[in-house]
Amino acid sequence: MSAPMSAPVTDEVVVLEVVERPLTTGRRVGLGVVLVLLGAVSVKYLGLAIDSGSKAHLKLGPATGTAHVPDIVVPGRGIGIALGVVVLALGVYQIARGFNRRQMPWVLAVGFLLFLVAFLCWVSARGSGTELDVLGLLQNSVALAVPLILGALAGILCERSGVINVAIEGQMLAGAWAGALFGSVAGGFIGLVSAGIAGALMGLILALFAIRYLVNQVVLGVVLNVFALGLTGFFYDAFMQPHTAALNTPSVLGPINIPVLHSIPVLGPLLFESNIVVYLAYVLIVVVDVALFRTRWGLRTRAVGEHPKAADTVGIKVLALRYRNVVMGGAVAGLGGAYFTIGSVGGFGKNITAGNGFIALAAVIFGRWSPRGAVGAALLFGFASALQTMLSINVPGIPSNFLAMLPYVATIFAVAGLVGRVKAPAADGEPYVKG
Amino acid sequence: MSAPLTDPAATPQAAAPVAPDAGKGRFAANSVVVTLLAFVVALVIGAILIAIADPATQDASKYFFQYPWDTFTDAGKAIGNGYLALFEGAIFNPNTASNGTLAGYLGPISETLVNATPLILGGLSVGLAFRAGLFNIGGQGQVVMGAVFAGYVGFHWHMPVVIHLVAAVVAGAIGGALWGGIAGFLKARTGAHEVITTIMLNYVAIYLLGYLLSVKGFQAPPYGQAISNTVEHNATLPPLLGDSLRVHSGLILALLAAVFVWWLLSRSTLGFRLKAVGANQFAARTAGMSVERSYLTVMLIAGALAGLAGVTQILGTNTQITGDIDAGIGFDAITVALLGRANPGGMVLAGLLFGALHAGGTQMQSSTGTPIDLVQVIQSLIVLFIAAPAVIRAIFRLRTSGEGVGQQLAKGWNG
Numbered sequence: 053m054s055a056p057m058s059a060p061v062t063d064e065v066v067v068l069e070v071v072e073r074p075l076t077t078g079r080r081v082g083l084g085v086v087l088v089l090l091g092a093v094s095v096k097y098l099g100l101a102i103d104s105g106s107k108a109h110l111k112l113g114p115a116t117g118t119a120h121v122p123d124i125v126v127p128g129r130g131i132g133i134a135l136g137v138v139v140l141a142l143g144v145y146q147i148a149r150g151f152n153r154r155q156m157p158w159v160l161a162v163g164f165l166l167f168l169v170a171f172l173c174w175v176s177a178r179g180s181g182t183e184l185d186v187l188g189l190l191q192n193s194v195a196l197a198v199p200l201i202l203g204a205l206a207g208i209l210c211e212r213s214g215v216i217n218v219a220i221e222g223q224m225l226a227g228a229w230a231g232a233l234f235g236s237v238a239g240g241f242i243g244l245v246s247a248g249i250a251g252a253l254m255g256l257i258l259a260l261f262a263i264r265y266l267v268n269q270v271v272l273g274v275v276l277n278v279f280a281l282g283l284t285g286f287f288y289d290a291f292m293q294p295h296t297a298a299l300n301t302p303s304v305l306g307p308i309n310i311p312v313l314h315s316i317p318v319l320g321p322l323l324f325e326s327n328i329v330v331y332l333a334y335v336l337i338v339v340v341d342v343a344l345f346r347t348r349w350g351l352r353t354r355a356v357g358e359h360p361k362a363a364d365t366v367g368i369k370v371l372a373l374r375y376r377n378v379v380m381g382g383a384v385a386g387l388g389g390a391y392f393t394i395g396s397v398g399g400f401g402k403n404i405t406a407g408n409g410f411i412a413l414a415a416v417i418f419g420r421w422s423p424r425g426a427v428g429a430a431l432l433f434g435f436a437s438a439l440q441t442m443l444s445i446n447v448p449g450i451p452s453n454f455l456a457m458l459p460y461v462a463t464i465f466a467v468a469g470l471v472g473r474v475k476a477p478a479a480d481g482e483p484y485v486k487g
Numbered sequence: 488m489s490a491p492l493t494d495p496a497a498t499p500q501a502a503a504p505v506a507p508d509a510g511k512g513r514f515a516a517n518s519v520v521v522t523l524l525a526f527v528v529a530l531v532i533g534a535i536l537i538a539i540a541d542p543a544t545q546d547a548s549k550y551f552f553q554y555p556w557d558t559f560t561d562a563g564k565a566i567g568n569g570y571l572a573l574f575e576g577a578i579f580n581p582n583t584a585s586n587g588t589l590a591g592y593l594g595p596i597s598e599t600l601v602n603a604t605p606l607i608l609g610g611l612s613v614g615l616a617f618r619a620g621l622f623n624i625g626g627q628g629q630v631v632m633g634a635v636f637a638g639y640v641g642f643h644w645h646m647p648v649v650i651h652l653v654a655a656v657v658a659g660a661i662g663g664a665l666w667g668g669i670a671g672f673l674k675a676r677t678g679a680h681e682v683i684t685t686i687m688l689n690y691v692a693i694y695l696l697g698y699l700l701s702v703k704g705f706q707a708p709p710y711g712q713a714i715s716n717t718v719e720h721n722a723t724l725p726p727l728l729g730d731s732l733r734v735h736s737g738l739i740l741a742l743l744a745a746v747f748v749w750w751l752l753s754r755s756t757l758g759f760r761l762k763a764v765g766a767n768q769f770a771a772r773t774a775g776m777s778v779e780r781s782y783l784t785v786m787l788i789a790g791a792l793a794g795l796a797g798v799t800q801i802l803g804t805n806t807q808i809t810g811d812i813d814a815g816i817g818f819d820a821i822t823v824a825l826l827g828r829a830n831p832g833g834m835v836l837a838g839l840l841f842g843a844l845h846a847g848g849t850q851m852q853s854s855t856g857t858p859i860d861l862v863q864v865i866q867s868l869i870v871l872f873i874a875a876p877a878v879i880r881a882i883f884r885l886r887t888s889g890e891g892v893g894q895q896l897a898k899g900w901n902g
Contacts, residue, residue, distance in 0.1 A: 265875040270622055274821050275870045282863025289858035290540035414683045417900065453698035460690040468679040476900035
């Protein structure tokens with residue numbers, strides 16, 4: 053910064069700019085072409101293909117009540133063309149001049165969002181103005197994302213402290229099972245608590261074998277998933293199936309309306325008319341995010357996950373912290389599992405979590421081991437799933453199986469195209485042995 | 488807090504190089520003992536579960552404090568009957584053997600081999616990927632795609648006897664290789680972790696199959712059920728021991744595949760490269776090997792092997808594709824690979840063992856009512872305990888050493 057002392061002092065000021073590495077030309081043009089294509093598709097197929105008279109009719113709130121919002125009615129043809137032109141313009145600018153590295157994700161997000169709005173308007177307008185329940189779509193997205201969020205938070209708790217958790221699925225399954233069983237015997241609240249405990253016990257097994265017996269953690273996770281699947285299936289067949297009335301008919305946790313907040317238009321019915329598991333998820337998102345980056349526990353957790361030896365040297369109890377985090381993670385995943393039984397349908401069925409734990413694991417990695425990123429990934433997946441369901445109702449003709457692939461294909465593209473080589477916490481999966 | 492510090496196995500995996508030859512004999516002997524004891528522990532836990540699930544034992548336990556002995560005799564009876572049925576379903580059943588037919592004598596063994604065939608092939612797929620440092624959870628999707636490709640050639644093409652079978656088998660291998668190759672390609676090109684991509688590809692394959700089972704030309708008439716056309720007789724794998732037994736020449740295919748994997752890993756340059764990449768990708772890269780190409784190659788081969796598992800399912804065991812053609816093979820294959828310690832010979836034995844457990848489990852469920860899920864529990868416990876020999880050593884107070892299975896196999900996210 054300062055000129056050499058021996059040189060005569062001049063009034064020349066050396067300004068050191070932070071030079072940003074520009075995107076490579078190929079990548080710049082590539083991203084631009086994607087936007088141009090989206091815009092073009094939007095103009096041609098979502099705009100011009102619609103009759104000039106038909107309107108898009110989007111529903112954003114309940115028909116009556118305090119949270120009522122008037123439905124949005126726009127000309128279908130105009131909106132498709134208008135939004136398409138905006139996306140097109142973004143793409144052309146990107147090819148010609150290029151947005152910088154920091155703007156790029158936002159530009160892409162806006163481009164995709166506009167395309168999505170145009171698409172939803174198209175879905176509504178092509179059916180000559182069928183009402184499209186956008187609120188319902190978003191509600192479904194959140195509902196599908198909640199267990200993924202809880203599972204992903206469980207993964208983050210474990211992996212930030214250096215224990216790979218591939219067993220999220222098993223922990224969720226155990227939670228779902230315990231929730232249904234004890235929810236039937238002793239009521240919903242006890243069911244919820246039992247789900248947490250069951251998940252924590254699965255977490256304890258993971259911790260014990262990973263931390264004390266130094267078993268390869270990826271292998272361990274897979275084996276524990278098989279174990280949980282077998283054990284819950286066994287007990288289901290042996291007890292819950294024959295005595296369904298007594299052991300597998302828990303009361304479903306009812307929705308609780310949060311005073312004041314639930315009458316906010318759109319957001320109220322979307323977020324504040326849910327059951328307790330969903331509210332727990334909100335709280336946990338904030339708690340984990342704040343705790344991980346703003347508290348002593350969080351600093352220690354991250355230290356142990358990145359460099360356990362250094363952490364040990366300054367007096368942090370590495371193994372104890374790992375045990376605690378893995379068990380807590382298991383409990384959180386167990387709550388996520390409870391969402392599948394007492395949180396929505398009540399009864400347990402074999403393999404009721406249906407691979408959601410693995411999707412949650414993908415969300416952890418996709419979100420780069422940060423709570424916010426993982427929540428975003430879970431919401432994205434939830435939205436893709438909800439969109440899939442909506443399209444299969446509103447757009448007959450697309451085979452439902454192809455729509456069902458949508459969330460998974462989207463995840464592959466996201467992981468391969470956007471995320472690529474991610475960096476896990478440096479000591480993730482490495483057992484720590486003192487000395 | 489108290490890690491077993493005195494334990495020589497307790498070195499972090501990064502610091503543990505390939506075991507020197509001097510310790511090899513001792514290691515092998517120990518691993519056999521540990522495997523056997525892992526078995527015993529898993530079966531004991533399974534026995535407890537059988538007793539818990541048995542209605543008679545449940546009834547007796549209600550007056551446990553008056554007549555505790557009743558509970559134990561009932562439990563013993565349930566466990567005995569359960570494991571006897573398991574044995575009868577898997578190895579030899581005196582009741583069916585008494586009618587003197589070949590099927591009566593060899594039926595259970597035949598069932599074991601039928602169940603073992605796809606497990607061996609799937610295990611080889613997962614094990615080979617392990618050796619190259621990749622964790623292939625995509626067995627399910629690869630099995631499905633193998634079955635779809637082989638089935639399509641089997642019922643849609645019309646060819647002479649031997650050629651049709653060969654074409655269908657090759658098509659199945661290509662189908663699996665394609666599906667595995669996608670994951671390998673993505674890993675090599677973009678670094679996308681194979682655990683995620685293979686899991687997602689499983690779902691994509693399942694839904695693709697669901698779609699195909701609703702398309703004319705693939706779906707069997709009268710188009711009411713989600714089931715495919717029937718594979719032509721020319722394309723089926725011929726039975727090994729006559730028509731009365733289900734065991735088919737897919738078993739030969741599996742054994743040949745095991746020999747191939749053995750040759751690949753221990754006798755070929757490619758195998759050396761794959762193992763080098765698996766042991767330490769940075770060292771391999773420094774030595775001038777293309778890590779990316781290895782990832783793609785190994786996933787192609789692993790996918791083809793899993794595809795062959797699908798082939799034996801559709802051309803041998805069944806002749807029509809249904810939605811659950813995979814039958815859990817993709818995930819069971821992981822446990823087979825782990826139990827077999829990713830060695831071709833070991834994986835054949837592990838496949839036979841789990842095949843026997845599956846065959847016996849079916850018999851156990853039908854004759855004693857014990858849910859077949861018990862097999863899954865036993866299977867996972869066996870692998871869990873052989874992966875943690877320290878637990879077995881602690882239970883039986885053994886003074887042996889040896890590293891747990893899988894320690895060198897699967898890499899973490901940064902691997």
